Amino acid sequence: MRVHGGDAVVRTLERLGVEVVFGIPGVHTLAIYDALYSSPIRHILARHEQGAGFMADGYARVSGKPGVAIVITGPGVTNIATAVGEAYADSSPVVVIASNVEQAWQGQMLGHLHDCKDQLGIMRALTKWAERAQRVDEVPALLREAFAQAVSGRPRPTHVEVPLDVLRGTGEIDLVQLELPTRITPQPSPAAIELAVAAIEASERIVLYCGGGAVASGASAELVELAERLGAAVLTTIQGKGAVPEDHPRCLGNLWEAGNPVDRLLRQADLAIVFGSKLGAQDTENGKLPLPERRIRVDIDASEVLRQYPPSLAMVADVRAAARALLEALEARGVWRPGWSVEELAACKRAALEQAWGAEHATWLQALRAALPRDGVLVNDMTMMAYVGNRHYPVYEPRTYLFPTGYGTLGFALPAAIGAKIARPDAAVLALVGDGGFQFTLQELATAVQFELGIPIVLFNDASYTAVKDEQARSYGRRFIAVDLVNPDFQHLAEAYRIPAVRVTSPDMLAEEIGAALGRSLPTLIEVPIEFAV
Known part of the structure; x- marks a missing residue:
């Protein structure tokens, strides 16, 4: 059948069994979004492309299926780059689809909107596999290969670039003959x-x-x-x-x-x-x-x-x-x-x-564990209490403990929890954040509100980049610089997003408030003032 490039992208995703995509529309990707209008694929609107990437990552880690993100040319690609790097480091199958300027203009920096010197090169440096569709009829096979590469062998992110002339052009595609990818599982000799x-x-x-x-x-x-x-x-x-x-x-x-x-x-x-x-x-x-x-x-x-x-x-x-x-x-x-x-x-x-690092704070992790069911999902940011949890929070089932280990980026937890909740809507999903990292991606609260996701967000607030401060204390003679934070009033911030918020002062209160939050259809911000010895 003869279709536009945007239709080729969406119909191929349907054929590949994709149920949800994460992204933000732009003028360069409108051909894809116009096709999504008539598609059963659900679109989750992020507030920043990095958030969309973390959402796709969280979806992939919990479901085991590729998480798909759609971004625009140039800034959309560079914005999602951090999330792609995280997915690569932690072996998560994320598929990123991006537009680009027309092929005749690429690499020339002629001043076209969102022009990027070597966009595909950026993504090749961050992914397991990345290619460009040069014609509409190439789109199905390239997307199929992106999915196959993402899940075969060691799972990792992949990328398909679809330039504007391809998205807006037409071509013949045959999805009936498109072989669906299967995960290759090498057997021991x-x-x-x-x-x-x-x-x-x-x-x-x-x-x-x-x-x-x-x-x-x-x-x-x-x-x-x-x-x-x-x-x-x-x-x-x-x-x-x-x-x-x-x-x-x-x-x-x-x-x-x-x-x-x-x-x-x-x-x-x-x-x-x-x-x-x-x-x-x-x-x-x-x-x-x-x-x-x-x-x-x-x-x-x-x-x-x-x-x-x-x-x-x-x-x-x-x-x-x-x-x-x-x-x-x-x-x-x-x-x-x-x-x-x-x-x-x-x-x-x-x-x-008894001897493990952070034992003095273990009761907070015990409260989290008591409040979550056995198959509940804890999504961590790079924050002090999460480091304690790596030792003191027991995990009982696979794919229920998410942590940005390899790349170690802040801002992972909230958007990844959104992706996890989309993947497992009936599961209890909780985001554990610190006051510093939370502010990297807090705008994704709007996404959680828009899609009515009942995610408790437990924010441990010590008004500091404490992990950095601790290293300054140990290695640089306590010469503290650029680590103390002037934070917003997080209770009022939650009010601005029209979500419930509470401040707790004991592990028992925390467990009680998590239980209440899990019964809501909106996110709940649970703030825990705390001090870490430095």
């Missing part, structure tokens, strides 16, 4: 499984170390069964929280810190199996994590398995597929390992929690 089983049989105390790849693969049931069969201790990264329920007697969560009880337990291990983690600098404190010399690394990304902490055995495979194959091989041989007793692990966990 039988030889690798045999070697892994031999290593397990030769080991007494085994650690399973689970990263974001374990969550992305949906391997929770297999990992629990494996831990029980091997008598293993289970540790997670921040992105891996929820891969194994943290109330399982073998799960120590994200409690490792150099020199603490979990550190001492790790030094007793004679085999580590690392599932879907790059063993990055933040999670290992720059290589201090004491994994045993004998280690197996399982990762869908071949570029990761031989980098940090080189393994005895590398397995390029989907985590769930590898765990399942291991279980089948162990069962066939009747292999069980004694490992640690659950009493040993429970004692280790109790001691680690």
Whole structure:
């Protein structure tokens, strides 16, 4: 059929099963928006393109499906760039569709509206895959490839650029013949499984170390069964929280810190199996994590398995597929390992929690946990109380703990929570923010109000960029500069957005107000005045 370029974009998205897109219209993307007018695809109007990108990211992290954002030429692309960088760092499948000036004008800087010197180059630097549609008939295949690349192998953001002459032009497309993308899940080789089983049989105390790849693969049931069969201790990264329920007697969560009880337990291990983690600098404190010399690394990304902490055995495979194959091989041989007793692990966990960083603030996280159902979603910003939560907030199900780990940008939580709530409208979704980071994207309150999203926003307010201030105290002789904030009255700010707001002074009050907020159809701002020792 013959269609305009904007129709080609929208009809292809429909064919690919897209139900929702995030974005802000502009004159360059009106051909797409005109097609959306007659489409069943739901459009969520953000207030800034960075917010739209974080919304798409939150949607992707919770649903496991690509989150789609549509932005305009030039400033729309550079505005969303931070969110794309975050999605790349944390392996989130976001698909960004952007317009551009007509192809004949590109790179010449002739003064056309939104002209950008090398827009596609910007996006290629930030994404797994990025291409330009040069004709209308190329649009379906390119969008299909963008989705395939986003979900195949290691999930990451992708980009399709559709210039104005393509959006406003016409061409023939055939969506009936468009092959729908499927997630490619590499399987472990039988030889690798045999070697892994031999290593397990030769080991007494085994650690399973689970990263974001374990969550992305949906391997929770297999990992629990494996831990029980091997008598293993289970540790997670921040992105891996929820891969194994943290109330399982073998799960120590994200409690490792150099020199603490979990550190001492790790030094007793004679085999580590690392599932879907790059063993990055933040999670290992720059290589201090004491994994045993004998280690197996399982990762869908071949570029990761031989980098940090080189393994005895590398397995390029989907985590769930590898765990399942291991279980089948162990069962066939009747292999069980004694490992640690659950009493040993429970004692280790109790001691680690008592000593963990931020323990003096743990009651606030306990209040959050008590107020949210087991499958409730906590979306964190880069803020002090969220850092406490990385240790002290237990996660029971995958895809229910979102944190901007890799890129570490502020302003993530509120828009990502909006995306999460759109993905799971019946779930309890809560945004945890600080007073500094909240002001990066607070305008997205308007989006939450417009679409009637009952998201509690818990704002810990200490009028400071405290993480930076703490580093100035430790490394720069307490020479504090540019870290103390003059904030708005957040209660009045909430009133301006016509949403409920309350200030609480105890964990019990916080839990009560979260419960009330979850029953509303609008966001609620819950402010918690707090002080952190610096």
